[in-house]
Amino acid sequence: MKEVLRFDNVCMHYHTKQGETVAVKDLSFSVKEKEFVGIIGPSGCGKTTLLSLAAGLLTPSKGKVENGGVSFGYMLQKDELFPWRTIEKNLFLPLEIKRKCTDENKARVLALAEKYGLKQFLKSYPSALSGGMRQRAALIRTLALDPNVLLLDEPFSALDYQTRLSVCNDVYAIIRNEQKTALLITHDISEAISVADRIIVLSKRPATVTATHALDFTENEPLKRRENKAFSAWFELLWRELNA
Amino acid sequence: MKDKPQYTKEHLLYLRGLKRKGLLVNAVRVAVLALLLIVWELAASLEWVNPFITSSPSRIAACIADLYQNGNLGAHVFTTLWETVVGFCIAVGVGYLTALLLWWSEVFRKIAEPYLVVLNALPKIALGPLIIIWVGTGSKAIVFITVLIGLIVAILNMLNGFMETDENKILLLKSMGASKWQILKKLVIPSSLPAFISMLKINVGMAWIGSIMGEYMVSKAGIGYLIVYGGQVFKLDLVMSAVFILCVLAAVMYAIVALVEKLVIKNR
The missing domain is CATH 1.10.3720.10 (MetI-like)
Structure with missing residues (x-):
């Protein structure tokens, strides 16, 4: 599999009147095509900075981020649906931004909405949807431009635990179905183990890679992985590494 | 045509209570204004106050x-x-x-x-x-x-x-x-x-x-x-x-x- 994203000794410094903050230091890792990589780290370690660097929204102070010209879709902690737009209009938003509002593209987005159970809500406003359905709509909006790589910034942290488990199962099934490369940032170790092919552990700020683990689960379904005996062993190992 | 939604008896009672409360608030608002105008008019016509200074609703x-x-x-x-x-x-x-x-x-x-x-x-x-x-x-x-x-x-x-x-x-x-x-x-x-x-x-x-x-x-x-x-x-x-x-x-x-x-x- 070819590499779609590569961080080479990346450093990111923020400058304010109060001083300079080093968010990320000498960070190196790569992500291969169709791989699902989970990145875990303590709160405030620079995880979101890392995603912004990957998406090209920030330029590194030092080092290089290579993405080989692939396209990215960004999914944030909250669904960030626009309350004044219907679900259909929210799903078309990326097409409008990129001026790709063709009938063909719209039909593709509507087909995704139908496939993943949003058809009946297309003319509704976000306020009429449950938290889980809203996250599903946010994912389909992210998929609207058919991006090569999905950048997921703690996408379920705003949901309650029960909803998170069920939505996480649904949403990651969609991502696997659509055969997307994904980079998940989370502080939830369980979530990372339940979905990722590989987990990268970051240190406290400034973030550097302290460990990388390829997970050897045969199941890809998050809920089934949680039932696997190896799940708790991985959890303990990652917990120790995070708190080292 | 849209079907009329079917509500339970409790819900209908709740809606009726809500409507009654709304009507009551509006009725009190009107009553306060009417009372104010009547008292003002009476005070002026019975010369409890000087109508030249305070005027009155009829004036x-x-x-x-x-x-x-x-x-x-x-x-x-x-x-x-x-x-x-x-x-x-x-x-x-x-x-x-x-x-x-x-x-x-x-x-x-x-x-x-x-x-x-x-x-x-x-x-x-x-x-x-x-x-x-x-x-x-x-x-x-x-x-x-x-x-x-x-x-x-x-x-x-x-x-x-x-x-x-x-x-x-x-x-x-x-x-x-x-x-x-x-x-x-x-x-x-x-x-x-x-x-x-x-x-x-x-x-x-x-x-x-x-x-x-x-x-x-x-x-x-x-x-x-x-x-x-x-x-x-x-x-x-x-x-x-x-x-x-x-x-x-x-x-x-x-x-x-x-x-x-x-x-x-x-x-x-």
């Missing part, structure tokens, strides 16, 4: 009827209404565009900040003599004062609304490759609609303050003129009538803005 009604019959009512109302509406529209329009400009450029915003703070704190009435010299004593001066009073409030309110745009939504649009113009059009303007409505509501009051204050200073017609004239010749029925007409006009203008609010942001 106010007679005064308004008199103004209507001699053809002055329409002219005075139209004059004030025109000055208020024109001043309101200019203040809202220019204020909105200036706030957009300030949102767009951080440098421009920082430069303008101290000027806006000082202009907001300045009592605009202090500029009255200057305005009369610069613009003259006609309707133009009154519109100018109305604009001056509403403009800074409009700018500050709208700028606040624009600056409160959710940073995460901006990040989302940036991740889609949106330009600043697209962020403004797709996110900042629609998300600041509640701030816009709130600014309209505030400016309705400001516009009336501006036009009446302007008429106190320089007018030959209008509701403010009637109040000043009535006060000078001790026709307090006329003053009270003018204030009553002013209340009705301000309430109507506010109701129009409230209706716009209902139509525009019903889905949020």
Whole structure:
């Protein structure tokens, strides 16, 4: 599999009147095509900075981020649906931004909405949807431009635990179905183990890679992985590494 | 045709209770007003108070009827209404565009900040003599004062609304490759609609303050003129009538803005 994203000794410094903050230091890792990589780290370690660097929204102070010209879709902690737009209009938003509002593209987005159970809500406003359905709509909006790589910034942290488990199962099934490369940032170790092919552990700020683990689960379904005996062993190992 | 929803008995009782409560609130509102008018009328007609000073509902009604019959009512109302509406529209329009400009450029915003703070704190009435010299004593001066009073409030309110745009939504649009113009059009303007409505509501009051204050200073017609004239010749029925007409006009203008609010942001 070819590499779609590569961080080479990346450093990111923020400058304010109060001083300079080093968010990320000498960070190196790569992500291969169709791989699902989970990145875990303590709160405030620079995880979101890392995603912004990957998406090209920030330029590194030092080092290089290579993405080989692939396209990215960004999914944030909250669904960030626009309350004044219907679900259909929210799903078309990326097409409008990129001026790709063709009938063909719209039909593709509507087909995704139908496939993943949003058809009946297309003319509704976000306020009429449950938290889980809203996250599903946010994912389909992210998929609207058919991006090569999905950048997921703690996408379920705003949901309650029960909803998170069920939505996480649904949403990651969609991502696997659509055969997307994904980079998940989370502080939830369980979530990372339940979905990722590989987990990268970051240190406290400034973030550097302290460990990388390829997970050897045969199941890809998050809920089934949680039932696997190896799940708790991985959890303990990652917990120790995070708190080292 | 849409089917009528089927409700349980408990829900119907709840809805009925809600309706009854709403009716009761409205009935009490009307009753309070009626009681106030009756007591006022009685106090004046039984001479518990001096009706020459306090006027009375019947004297106010007679005064308004008199103004209507001699053809002055329409002219005075139209004059004030025109000055208020024109001043309101200019203040809202220019204020909105200036706030957009300030949102767009951080440098421009920082430069303008101290000027806006000082202009907001300045009592605009202090500029009255200057305005009369610069613009003259006609309707133009009154519109100018109305604009001056509403403009800074409009700018500050709208700028606040624009600056409160959710940073995460901006990040989302940036991740889609949106330009600043697209962020403004797709996110900042629609998300600041509640701030816009709130600014309209505030400016309705400001516009009336501006036009009446302007008429106190320089007018030959209008509701403010009637109040000043009535006060000078001790026709307090006329003053009270003018204030009553002013209340009705301000309430109507506010109701129009409230209706716009209902139509525009019903889905949020």
